[in-house]
Amino acid sequence: MSDHKGARRRGHKGAAVTHAVDADQNVPLYDDSGKDVQDKPRPGQVYRQTGGSSLEKLFMQNLVHITALVYTLLSFWTRFYRIGHAKNVVWDEAHFGKFGSHYIKREFYFDVHPPLGKMLVGLVGFLAGYDGQFDFKSGEAYPENVPFVAMRMMLASFGVGMVPLGWYTAVELGMSQWASHLVALMVLLDVGWLCISRFILLDSMLLFFTVLTVFCLAKFHNQQPRPFSFGWWTWLTFTGISIGLVTSVKMIGLFVTALVGLYTIEDLWEKFGNLQMTVYDQVKHWTARIFCLIVIPILVFMASFKIHFMILNHSGPGDAQMSSLFQAGLEGNEFSDSPLEIAFGSRVSLKNAGFGGGLLHSHAHLYPAGSGQQQITCYHHKDGNNEWDILPLWDEAPLNIEDPIRFLKHNDVIRLRHSMTTRNLHSHQVPAPITKLNHEVSCYGNETIGDYHDYWVVEVADDLIRGSRSNVDQIHALTTRLRFKHQVLGCYLYAGSAVLPQWGWKQIEVSCVPENNPKDMYTYWNVETHRNERLPVGDFKGFKSPFLRDFWHLNVAMMNSNNALIPDPDKEDILASQPFDWPFLYLGLRMCGWADNQTKFYLMGNPIVWWGGGASLIVALGAFLVYLGRMQRQYFVMNDDEWNHFLYVGKIALFGWVLHYAPFLIMGRVTYVHHYLPTLYFAVLMFGHMLDHFIFASRRVGFTAKGVAFGICASAVIGTFWWFKGVAFGIDGPILEHKGLLWRKTWNIYYQ
Incomplete structure (x- = not known):
């Protein structure tokens, strides 16, 4: 890449590119070296140092956090609205509610997932006053003594936390204000994430810890100019802890772990090529990564099992999966x-x-x-x-x-x-x-x-x-x-x-x-x-x-x-779907019975979010190949910092998506549309990144045009959310009375 550094500064037919300036105000951007993302506005970003009163300065200095608070309040509304409307056991509440009961009764059980998420289900049941005696049979009405609404609300809090984390992650990745708002809106208003977060399930926890891991990784990346500082150690350690937490909820947390691993390998490889770095510093970097990103996650993962064994000290339905000597204890x-x-x-x-x-x-x-x-x-x-x-x-x-x-x-x-x-x-x-x-x-x-x-x-x-x-x-x-x-x-x-x-x-x-x-x-x-x-x-x-x-x-x-959870060729699973069905929302999933007198939930995504995210992945690959070709022809308009930022965010989004999606293509087990929900987050980041790159952070697009583009995108996300909100909040009455929900003929909303 060193041969092309000059090429990145060349325009068409040798026209020189000036220092980075704001396209709308012709004001030089701040020197961002050594600053965190909140302090270093990138092209297209609106946050600036301002004059005025001290109150105005305080407001502007904390605008990122004020915005996060607003999104958090909106997220509380979307996640909690009508959360107790369905008064019966919905979908996999039949499994995970029952596992929570085992923790309360301290009976040993067996499940294919690690224990942390189910322990948290047991904890919220205990905090809500649940006695563990309900069987959680699918479709059965909740009795009055089961505080299912309180349990759903506490677990939905993880879904609430996704939204401000999405906002902060976009900011930490250096996206403009426009793109950061769109990422937050997509996380807030995707009906798939919304629906899955409103029940007694593990998915809200899995999604929260996945988003948390990406956020911590982005925070750590922004501490790289200050190695071994307090902030550097803090965010490296938090990244390791979040890896341990997400893996302790479901093993597919290993996919985001692999993303952190690839980032770390590239980072250490670049440091290995830095001849000015001493051997002592090289060893310190390796030791820090090994301890924080390998040892700490393993300890967190093992601690969840240790607590699991300590709580479940009574004989239960899962005994036979364990050794005879374990059962004797x-x-x-x-x-x-x-x-x-x-x-x-x-x-x-x-x-x-x-x-x-x-x-x-x-x-x-x-x-x-x-x-x-x-x-x-x-x-x-x-x-x-x-x-x-x-x-x-x-x-x-x-x-x-x-x-x-x-x-x-x-x-x-x-x-x-x-x-x-x-x-x-x-x-x-x-x-x-x-x-x-x-x-x-x-x-x-x-x-x-x-x-x-x-x-x-x-x-x-x-x-x-x-x-x-x-x-x-x-x-x-x-x-x-x-x-x-x-x-x-x-x-x-x-x-x-x-x-x-x-x-x-x-x-x-x-x-x-x-x-x-x-x-x-x-x-x-x-x-x-x-x-x-x-x-x-x-x-x-x-x-x-x-x-x-x-x-x-x-x-x-x-x-x-x-x-062993492989599809049975002798049986048709109408809920199952294939990985190729997911990126462009080919099929949804009925989460409950579909009778006229039942409240109906259909697990699908916001079409704008899913289709836009899938398309952005294709656009990103195409843009990368075009830029490589232009660089080879000595014809490129991005400077080094812009190119590195384009690659950095693109790699986080693309490799995160591939690592979460590709394993399902080779898995033999049965798959469902909710398996795509962690993968979708990286498609959303790529969607925001591509909009930012081509529109919001572009010097060639005026401020008014950016505002119009943002308005169109935000309106599309909000409008489709409002149109499909019933599939997440619950549809009452005959489904045929609810018109306009069949945007794809493959969705089985109206028919079997």
């Missing part, structure tokens, strides 16, 4: 009456010890191919089909309660009989249904019929309390980790992450893997529940799983469950 667990040592004749459930592993399961359904025998799966919920009886071999004497107790030991050969169907755990040289290189595992025979393919060798791997195999004299429930080797085939009982189709109820495939890999955790099992009337109750007090193991285990389980 929950109050009210079912292990307190279980014997400790395992013996022949014991009835047990077997938990896969891999991270996110389930329980060995069978049911009275057959494989549709292969052997056609009874299915074996891994299941993450507790029921009677998870129970197995440990029995001797067919050619051995049957169990007799008069005989001495025979405890299970390393290298014992056993049969495992499914308690409910009396069939035996079996493997043979038939390919597994999904993992074809493994052998199929099935249930075969009954109490009297079987063969030597029912035999399994018990191998002790280790014990979580006693240590290595040499310290394990007897196999214990919960703590001893086992491997089951098929005596004939030499393969090991295995439950990985392969998910069976609908005929297998979307449960985890269980197979027999021929490779003997002692480090493969998915071949590890432990006894979870244990019943044997001949054995005394064990002492499980003091059994506690370490936090780091629980933290990692839960995150793997979340990831596996999220990956």
Whole structure:
């Protein structure tokens, strides 16, 4: 780029470009070096130092904050107006309200998202006086004792905070007053952001922390001329904290984390090329970034899980997703009456010890191919089909309660009989249904019929309390980790992450893997529940799983469950949409029933905001390519500062959009239009940036023309908001009575 510095100062046919001046008043702009954005008006920006009374000076000096206050008050109106009008459970309130109930009752549950957002749902329920006893069934009317309006209002406050943050971010990015107002108006009046912020959902928190991260990054960027100053450290630290917060609400917070990462890589690379910077300063910069942008976010993320585990200390519906040892530490667990040592004749459930592993399961359904025998799966919920009886071999004497107790030991050969169907755990040289290189595992025979393919060798791997195999004299429930080797085939009982189709109820495939890999955790099992009337109750007090193991285990389980949310080809999901549907608002989403007597909410965006944002991305790429061509021809009209600002804001908006949008193109999971809402923010920034670049900050456009352009844009945003406000505030009565809402034939507002 150094070869073209002169080119940026050349006009058409060599006409020189003068120092930057205001196009309307012919006044030189302030030297902005070393100043923050509020202090450095850019071309087209209206904020100026003024004379006059001290009150007038005070007003002008705080005009940015006064404007933010006005937008905040307007945001309170849009987010709170008619917020309690729908008195029934709307859309995903059925999920997240229920999760909040679990926090209030302190019952352990499982979900695919990190815990921070749901903890905040529980917190607002607690603050509102909710007792946690409502089931939050979809569409059900809220009883009088559930303060749903107060809960919605407190969560809507995150949506309120988006608006002033949008304003401040535009200012910090160096946009003109015109563009900053438009960005704030678009954040304020987009009916998609508005609608999603008015219910008991996680999305308002996700959006707020995403916007907060971009704001903190912009603030930090403006502190770059003053490295290691108090402001520099403050905003670098706040950027790291906001990264941790957004990721702790939903894992797609990693997308804005990636944006900060790319900014940091570019920043450090430029500093690496600065030969005037000492090695000591280089190391300081790297250390600061590592601590503030890696260590702090990880600590925030882990702290949310630590608090999650501390609050949910009672047994609940999500126990089976966690390790047996973790469950033993929950109050009210079912292990307190279980014997400790395992013996022949014991009835047990077997938990896969891999991270996110389930329980060995069978049911009275057959494989549709292969052997056609009874299915074996891994299941993450507790029921009677998870129970197995440990029995001797067919050619051995049957169990007799008069005989001495025979405890299970390393290298014992056993049969495992499914308690409910009396069939035996079996493997043979038939390919597994999904993992074809493994052998199929099935249930075969009954109490009297079987063969030597029912035999399994018990191998002790280790014990979580006693240590290595040499310290394990007897196999214990919960703590001893086992491997089951098929005596004939030499393969090991295995439950990985392969998910069976609908005929297998979307449960985890269980197979027999021929490779003997002692480090493969998915071949590890432990006894979870244990019943044997001949054995005394064990002492499980003091059994506690370490936090780091629980933290990692839960995150793997979340990831596996999220990956399993794939579209079912046998079912049509009328709510789902594809990523290509989103940027230009091809399809919306009905958030509730559509009967005439129901209040109806349709999740869609403000068309001007969405279409303008999508178009601005295309315009920005085109403009960049044109400018590169003009630079190559030594024909360019922007000076270095203007070009760098054009690139800086453009990269924040474009890379932020791509990083949030592109992953959904390759995800296998089912997607909905609300997944685009964080991505939309970067399209809005690009929309404001392009309007600023071509109109509001242009020297070639007069003040009057700028005002007219602003008026047209602002009127379009406000007008479309007012036209479509009902989809966010709620539409009452027959939908056909509300005319003019079908701007695209693909919107299913009026028909199924």
